[in-house]
Amino acid sequence: MSEETLRRVRDRVRPFPDFPVPGVLFRDISPLLKDPAAFRTLIDLLEDHLRASFPKIDFIAGLDSRGFLIGPPLAQRLGIGFVPIRKKGKLPGPTESVSYTLEYGKAELEIQSDAVEPGQKVIIVDDLLATGGTMCAACELVKRLKAEVLECLVIIELKPLKGVEKLNSIPFYSLLQYD
DSSP, X not given: OOHHHHHHHHTTOEEEETOSSTTOEEEEOHHHHHOHHHHHHXXXXXXXXXXXXXXXXXXXXXXXXXXXXXXXXXXXXXXXXXXXXXXXXXXXXXXXXXXXXXXXXXXXXXXXXXXXXXXXXXXXXXXXXXSSHHHHHHHHHHHHTTOEEEEEEEEEEEGGGOGGGGGTTSOEEEEEEEO
């Protein structure tokens, strides 16, 4: 991947100081989503990475809600299905759920019990990795269904928050890193 290609994506990530609370520098992907050429470049880069890294992937699982924006087009490009991992109470039918701790409280994620089969190979995607709590919970859900998490994939990694450490031995890839 060329620096110019990566810059096409990086230039469409907008910083917002003091959002959602004072002291936080929010990384907004809205301009990336609004620019069809930059968004296509993003999906191209993620597709190239996955094709080069994994000979067989069964599903892309996306985290509620921004993982839903990059997961389906990526899955479509790879010719595989997409599985949503949602906030509690948003999925019909039998589900598996896991509670996890956020910086400001607790949350719960769910996946439909029949979303993946034992042994299937899954990539979990989201827009950003911060403290790693949500991504770690998603990995737990996929593992409960006895599927294999091949990798956690994000557009943006906030390195000072050390979220990758929570993932332990699960492979992780971020396109953009911010210190």
